[in-house]
Amino acid sequence: xxxxxxxxxxxxxxxxxxxxxxxxxxxxxxxxxxxxxxxxxxxxxxxxxxxxxxxxxxxxxxxxxxxxxxxxxxxxxxxxxxxxxxxxxxxxxxxxxxxxxxxxxxxxxxxxxxxxxxxxxxxxxxxxxxxxxxxxxxxxxxxxxxxxxxxxxxxxxxxxxxxxxxxxxxxxxxxxxxxxxxxxxxxxxxxxxxxxxxxxxxxxxx
Amino acid sequence: xxxxxxxxxxxxxxxxxxxxxxxxxxxxxxxxxxxxxxxxxxxxxxxxxxxxxxxxxxxxxxxxxxxxxxxxxxxxxxxxxxxxxxxxxxxxxxxxxxxxxxxxxxxxxxxxxxxxxxxxxxxxxxxxxxxxxxxxxxxxxxxxxxxxxxxxxxxxxxxxxxxxxxxxxxxxxxxxxxxxxxxxxxxxxxxxxxxxxxxxxxxxxxxxxxxxxxxxxxxxxxxxxxxxxxxxxxxxxxxxxxxxxxxxxxxxxxxxxxxxxxxxxxxxxxxxxxxxxxxxxxxxxxxxxxxxxxxxxxxxxxxxxxx
Numbered sequence: 001x002x003x004x005x006x007x008x009x010x011x012x013x014x015x016x017x018x019x020x021x022x023x024x025x026x027x028x029x030x031x032x033x034x035x036x037x038x039x040x041x042x043x044x045x046x047x048x049x050x051x052x053x054x055x056x057x058x059x060x061x062x063x064x065x066x067x068x069x070x071x072x073x074x075x076x077x078x079x080x081x082x083x084x085x086x087x088x089x090x091x092x093x094x095x096x097x098x099x100x101x102x103x104x105x106x107x108x109x110x111x112x113x114x115x116x117x118x119x120x121x122x123x124x125x126x127x128x129x130x131x132x133x134x135x136x137x138x139x140x141x142x143x144x145x146x147x148x149x150x151x152x153x154x155x156x157x158x159x160x161x162x163x164x165x166x167x168x169x170x171x172x173x174x175x176x177x178x179x180x181x182x183x184x185x186x187x188x189x190x191x192x193x194x195x196x197x198x199x200x201x202x203x204x205x206x
Numbered sequence: 207x208x209x210x211x212x213x214x215x216x217x218x219x220x221x222x223x224x225x226x227x228x229x230x231x232x233x234x235x236x237x238x239x240x241x242x243x244x245x246x247x248x249x250x251x252x253x254x255x256x257x258x259x260x261x262x263x264x265x266x267x268x269x270x271x272x273x274x275x276x277x278x279x280x281x282x283x284x285x286x287x288x289x290x291x292x293x294x295x296x297x298x299x300x301x302x303x304x305x306x307x308x309x310x311x312x313x314x315x316x317x318x319x320x321x322x323x324x325x326x327x328x329x330x331x332x333x334x335x336x337x338x339x340x341x342x343x344x345x346x347x348x349x350x351x352x353x354x355x356x357x358x359x360x361x362x363x364x365x366x367x368x369x370x371x372x373x374x375x376x377x378x379x380x381x382x383x384x385x386x387x388x389x390x391x392x393x394x395x396x397x398x399x400x401x402x403x404x405x406x407x408x409x410x411x412x413x414x415x416x417x418x419x420x421x422x423x424x425x426x427x428x429x430x431x432x433x434x435x436x437x438x439x440x441x442x443x444x445x446x447x448x449x450x451x452x453x454x455x456x457x458x459x460x461x462x463x464x465x466x467x468x469x470x471x472x473x474x475x476x477x478x479x480x481x482x483x484x485x486x487x488x489x490x491x492x493x494x495x496x497x498x499x500x501x502x503x504x505x506x507x508x509x510x511x512x513x
Contacts, residue, residue, distance in 0.1 A: 011346075015371040019345040019388050026391035046346040049320055152391075155344070156289045157319020176319045 001038035001058050006194065011044040020044060020153075027152045031145045039194045043186070044155075050183045051158050053150060053172040054191045061138045064091055067131040070116070074123050082127045084116040094135045102133075139167065146170060169195075208232060208249035208431070210275030211258065212306055215267025220244045226261055230254045233431035235276060236308075236451050247275050247306055249431055272306025273411040276430065276455040279307045280336040282357075284323070284343070286313030289389065295342045297394040298368065298387065301403045302340070302410065308454045310336065310495070320353040332494040333361050337417065337457045338410060341380075345370040345388040355379050364413050368406060382409045417457055426503040427487040428478070428513050430455045433501060436484070437462060440476045441469065459488060459501040466492040466499040473499065480513040487513070 009024060011017035024042065028034050038058040044051050066072065069088040075081035086092065099108050099118060103126075107119040120126045143165070150172055154161075158174035162184060165171070173179055173187050213223055217239065223246060224234050232250040250258055262269045281299040283290040290313065299309040312332065316324040333339045339361055343354055350369045355378050358365040364381035370388025377383055386402035387394075394403060434453045437460075438444060444452050447463050454461040462473065474485030484490075484501075487509050493500040506512050 013346050013348065013371070015347065016345040019370040019390075023389055023391045030391070044346075046320070046348045152288060155319070156285060156287055157322055159319075176322050 001056065003035040003058065004037055004040060006039035006041065008041045009044075010042070011046070013046060016044065016046065024153050027149050031149050031152075033142070033145055033149055036142050036146070041190050041194055042153075043190065048180075048183075049155075049158070049175055049177070050180075051154050051172075051174045052183065052187045052190060053153070053170070053174075054187060054194055055146075055170045056194055057142070057146070057168050057170065059168050061142070063134045064136040064138065065131070066095065066133045066135060069095065069135070072127050072131045074127055075117065077123075080119055080121060080123055082118045082120065082123055082130060084118070084130070086114045086116065089114075091136050098133060098135050099130070207252045208429075209252045209255055210272050210306055211248050211250050211255070212270050212272040212275065213244075213246040213248065213258075213262060213267055214270075215244060215262065215265055217242055217244045219265055220246065220267075222265070223258070223261060223267075226258060230257070233435060235431065235434070235455060238450060247272065249276065272304075274302060274407070274414065275306030276457075277307045277337045277414055278335075278454050278456040278461065279309045279338050279340055279410070280333050281309055281311045281340045281342060282317070282329075282333065283311070283313045284317035284357075285315075287318075290342060293393055294387065294390045298340065298342055298403065298406065301394075301407060305407045305411070307410075308451050314357070317357060320349055323354060323356055325357045328494065330361055334363055335461070335494055335500055336363060338413060339363055339365045340406075340410070341365060341367045342387065343367055343369045347371045347373065350383075351377050364417070366406070366410055366413065368402075381413055384409055414457065421457060421505075424505040424507045425512055426458065426505055427509045427511065428503060430457070430460050430503065432513075433460055433484070433488070433503065436476050436478060437473065441472060443469075459503045461493055461495065462499050462501060463496075464499065465497045466490075467497065470499065473501070478513060482509075482511075482513065 009017050009021040020042065036058060037055050039056040041054045042052065069091050070084040070086045073083045075083050103118050103120055109117045111117065118126065154174045157176045160175050160177065160179055162173045162179045163171060169191065171187050171191050173183050227234055227248050227250055230251050232248055234246060234248045236247040238245045259269055279302050281295060283295040295311060299311045302309045314325055314329055339358065341358055343350055350373065359379040366382045366384065367377055367380045368384045368387035370386065372385040373383050384402060384406045386398055387406065394400065434455060437453060444464060449463045452463045470490050473490050474483065476484040488501050488503045491500045491502065
């Protein structure tokens with residue numbers, strides 16, 4: 001799935017749909033979500049009134065582990081230290097937080113910008129578990145940003161909401177009146193239609 | 207006739223401009239200093255504008271006609287949420303300011319939605335204190351034509367509505383409608399958007415000119431700018447106000463940013479050199495904005511004279 005390979009904003013009011021198209025593009029680019037979403041289909045009917053938002057999230061963003069941002073080596077046997085040579089400084093705050101929680105504040109040192117040492121009795125085991133420690137999960141962050149984007153895009157008065165969210169898709173229905181079952185049904189149909197192409201793609205590859 | 211003018215230039219020798227305007231019998235309404243730059247809003251007698259132009263040329267400054275000078279406009283967004291701010295509502299308010307108006311921007315407490323949209327009597331009274339109310343609404347024709355009128359139908363001052371679609375008829379109860387200014391999540395800087403803002407300024411200018419014409423049929427006892435000058439001379443405390451416009455001029459009077467409870471009598475007792483006191487030619491009322499006061503000048507038909 002390419003970024004935003006499907007981008008549909010539909011409404012009986014064409015000028016309104018165009019305006020919402022622009023609002024959605026602006027919000028997605030403000031929150032850096034354009035490359036995260038694969039397909040997006042929004043339907044707005046101001047007369048009903050209902051706002052339906054269906055999207056497929058591009059998967060394939062693995063959690064960041066320590067070994068992705070640093071080379072883990074063992075110090076001398078007498079020093080009882082595990083040494084991390086940082087290769088990517090983007091996740092240093094998360095890394096430090098995680099290590100301090102695990103090994104205690106006093107056992108973590110940073111002699112220079114790109115080096116960290118962890119003092120521990122069981123160096124070998126520690127070096128293996130450190131390398132596998134997850135320090136950041138971009139997918140969780142994306143979920144937070146996507147929820148924020150939805151609140152920004154939805155018409156403000158539409159405060160009655162229904163949403164179904166899994167790791168790879170998000171279905172959202174909002175209105176100012178109680179949510180009607182047919183709106184949810186419509187949203188599910190839209191979601192099924194959005195997914196259709198993907199299954200074909202997969203079977204095509206197979 | 208006084209011409210509304212905006213002067214933008216360096217601080218160096220700008221006092222010459224202020225002196226010239228005072229000598230010509232005009233009024234300086236507002237002076238804003240921005241580091242080494244200064245922006246002066248003023249009313250200059252029509253026949254003497256060329257003298258001002260010459261001086262501005264000498265000082266390498268820019269002079270523009272600002273048709274909204276001396277007016278007080280309220281920009282009303284459905285709420286203060288990020289759906290409406292800062293783009294669109296603030297941009298509209300700022301554009302009106304650049305044309306010389308003093309703008310107030312408010313978000314309604316419950317202005318969102320269609321069926322659920324409401325305006326409180328306090329908000330309505332606040333809008334009525336201004337010369338014109340500008341509602342920045344959204345994207346759908348159905349909402350604009352059939353639902354949102356509840357927000358402005360009982361407001362007495364002219365209401366201008368902005369939204370996305372181009373409408374063939376103005377929504378009921380509104381004085382005018384300007385399209386292409388609906389919900390926008392980026393700064394208004396594209397060609398069409400600036401064009402829409404220009405059109406809005408033009409529409410607002412025309413409506414305010416109509417108001418001025420209406421007022422001139424039964425002229426005010428004194429000009430609001432004269433009122434401002436007298437207050438500045440008699441009540442020195444006004445100069446201590448930190449507000450950029452301690453006295454905000456309106457078509458029918460002014461809003462004075464001093465506590466009503468303390469200064470009402472002092473303001474009413476200001477004596478004009480022609481004889482009457484301010485309390486005799488104007489009503490001093492409490493304003494809905496903080497504890498400020500609102501002055502409404504009485505027309506000639508009530509006082510029987512013009513000064």
